[in-house]
Amino acid sequence: MARRAVLDSATMLRRDMRHMLRFPLMTVSGIAFPCLMLLLFTYVFGAAIGGGGLGGYVNYIVPGILMMAIGGGGAATAININEDMSEGVIARLRTMAIPRIAVLAGQVAGSLIRTAASLVLVVGVALLVGFRPSASFLDWLAFSGLALLVIFAVSWMCAAFGLVAKTVAGANSASLLFQFGPFVSSAFVSPDAMSKGIRWFAEYQPFTPIIDTFRALLTGTPLGTTWIAAVAWSVGLSLVGILWSRAAFLRLPSR
Template sequence: MTALAPALHDSATMLRRNLRHMVRYPSLTLMLVGMPVVFLLLFVYVFGATLGAGIGGGRGAYVDYVTPGIILMTMAGAATGTAVSVSMDMVEGIVARFRTMAISRASVLTGHVVGSVLQTLLSMAVVVGVALAVGFRPNAGPLEWLAVLGVLALFVFALTWLAVALGLAAKSVETASNTPMPLMLLPFLGSGFVPTESMPAGLRWFAEYQPFTPVIETLRGLLFGTPIGNHAAIAVGWAVAIALGSYLWARRLYDRDPSR
């Protein structure tokens, strides 16, 4: 218990540091929110009528269909910001300086992770608010919304650790800004914008088995009462696997020789 208290105190200090960075440099947060909102408005008002007809409804039905995919896109975009932030600390020598100080080594990564999770959840709340303004109408009750928050928080936690590992592995900030970019494509190459049944066989197989699709289908089931099947179990399994693997990778990278 005596060893845990200093670690928690140091982690809280690092969390405050990251939160202050978000307040002082709001452009990244605005970008994280702005891009998904632009995609939401684009797909609803430009493609919504046509794509909505394809799923047996109109623009209103498509708002309900596409919003879970936009939420996952927000999450993927936030991973890029996390990787860049971690890489900047590594490249600028701040982490090397922290290593010489009498602080918990784990607190540096913990501060990044908790701060990024909070930033991502806030960004997703803004996106959901915009979606409600343009016609998003879920019929979920309080318990279903609580389950939605739990699923999102778990997957955000997993992707944040992956982003931290990618930021630690990057040799430059530019590299760190590019390596998480494939995550932005996964909602498109899944059930985020169109049903997987409409895709060619090979792409359909990938879309059905990649990590984002079960999360999206779980969110739709919780928000609109549609059948979830085994999607929730698969989504949790993916989140746990990504979180554990990314955490171990990040710790190995962080504990390696500072000279790289």
């Protein structure tokens, strides 16, 4: 049974990759948005927010931009799944002898590949505008592992959004949480510079520990115990996303 689920998931992954090659605009826009945010905050707001030192500010904001790129990848997953629902693809798959988890696992695997590739491109653009990481090989390895875990969590949450949303626009709107949520975190300014209520929220939501851990691994800032919260949030969101997606998939009406 497990082998069959893996094989069927691989089949769904191939379908997702072919869909991406046939309609590349969504992938391109998912990469372009964080790159535009990087350029905007570096060259338009950087001198004001960063205290006049663009070099240090670029190093500060890149981890937050990477989190936004992960959110963009999740949005594509939500939209793809909702489109499959509206076009009757998932309804047809539900009538076939395919493990239920494989239908969604293939989409999530595709999201992992697309989003990981987008992170590489965003880092490349960041290097061109002055990003200078001080990470060692082990730091890069740890960053890659955490990034994949975060992508996995966001992809499953967005898969659930895609299943429960009534329209493609609704699926996209729900997934904006992961694209714009980093604005109320440590992505662009320290929570210490925020007003009291917003600072409390910024410190105790999932984006801040994830971004702070990215920043510590890439730029050598103190890691402390933030990585524990980052991993815990990622694992928790993964479990919620998987269980929610499975329950929503099983509740879909047969057509």
